Amino acid sequence: MINQDELFKLILVHFKNVTAMDDCIAGMMQVTTGMAARWRKGLTLITYDRLQLLIQVFKIRTHQLFTVPDGAVSIPAEFQYIKLDVETPDHYLYYIKTIADQLEAMTADLNASLWLKADEIPAFHLLPYKNLIYFMLFAYVRDRMNCDAQFEDFVVQIKTLDLDPVLDRIKNAYDRIPSIEVWHDGVFDNLLYQIENAEILEHFKQSTTKMQLLSELDDVLTKCQEEISVQQKSSGAKFECYRKEIPIRMGYGLAKQEKCGQVNIKIDSINSMTTENQTIFSEFSKSFKATLNKAVPLGIGPIRDRTLFFRQLKDKIAYTRNKLN
Structure with a gap:
């Protein structure tokens, strides 16, 4: 001891x-x-x-x-994980409250920053569009649980948790924290697939729902392109975004502060495991820096490369819209 x-x-x-x-x-x-x-x-x-x-x-x-011996890690004691399922929806409220609390605490640290290696579009960018967040949760529930609800009914149910104020807290805190994010060409692929899959399996009660989600995704992309181009979030906090040429297989985030840090390892589109073990944080930090060395900066790189990157993302949204029209 x-x-x-x-x-x-x-x-x-x-x-x-x-x-x-x-x-x-x-x-x-x-x-x-x-x-x-x-x-x-x-x-x-x-x-x-x-x-x-x-x-x-x-x-x-x-x-x-x-x-413990040098280099050894006691995994069961190191990680926190909150089970999310249909039977205990209040767990999701608790889960996002922990995220809000952490980010708000980080805003008081002038040296704090977020480092995100994104295998799909980070949910932070979807937060102004609550239906997209609800859809991500809906797709998670349909994929992993025995749930037969349609999307619109699911939204009615999930709104009873009063999530919106907590989601707004997360968005406001995220906007105030400098961040570095690494994306790849497929960051929208999973969400677009889930929308198409929900249409095929008749998970939408209203024919307009899928188009509304795609329209909101267009807005997300436009907003991201503006912020990446000026390397700045709406609050003025620094926002650096890089493009990785090959797909990112595992998404994770690093909450970096002056004297400590936390690793959030993505489990699914919605859930993650977290650890404050500084040995693990150091290892993930090294990996992230190595990724940056091989990635292309979108904000300060050639305008042509940035334009082509966002054009192909817009084309993917348009392609899905045409398929479902």
């Missing part, structure tokens, strides 16, 4: 400096800042009940308290 000095180093990542940490812990424990400093330095042993409180408040995980 780690020693007391190492424990307080884990807690320090939540503060600007040791003085701020000592003040906070002293207030929490109702002791002097001098006593808090002695705990931090390991000069005075902290009692078990106070140790337990620190672990709970600062969300220190079991794997962080116990040492």
